[in-house]
Amino acid sequence: MAIVSQKVSDLSGKQGDDKQFAAVVVRQHPEIDQPKALDVLVPELKQFPDIGADLVILEISMPNGSKQDVYVSLEEFNKAAPNMSEVLKNARGTRGRLPGTRVGNGNG
Structure with a gap:
């Protein structure tokens, strides 16, 4: 069997x-x-159907430490600021040091 x-x-x-x-x-x-x-x-x-081409995925971290993923159409996301492309281009990255910070302990 x-x-x-x-x-x-x-x-x-x-x-x-x-x-x-x-x-x-x-x-x-x-x-x-x-x-x-x-x-x-x-x-x-x-x-x-994949709507990924027109989808923006946001991770929102609240002051209390909770996190939430939010899915927004590209059209709605772009309405958040009159120059959203420029805002996004100039935003800081999520990896590495913040712009303007230096490595060291401040004693040098």
């Missing part, structure tokens, strides 16, 4: 072999408190 395993789509319930499936991780959704993984047949992926 042999045991045969068949993968089933979490969306449609259709069966297939491993080569027909993509793994989809739902990182944020109002009804979950941790990421969840779905097995999805590759043709079913077309139900999730």
Whole structure:
């Protein structure tokens, strides 16, 4: 006797072999408190159109230490300042030292 395993789509319930499936991780959704993984047949992926080209993802850190990811359309993001492209170009990076800071202990 042999045991045969068949993968089933979490969306449609259709069966297939491993080569027909993509793994989809739902990182944020109002009804979950941790990421969840779905097995999805590759043709079913077309139900999730990518809006990434016009999407701006913001990480907001509040004074109390909490963080939140916010997803905004590029059009709405650009309305935040009349010269948003210039504001973004001149913003400090998130890696390395802040502009104008020096390395050292201040004794030299």
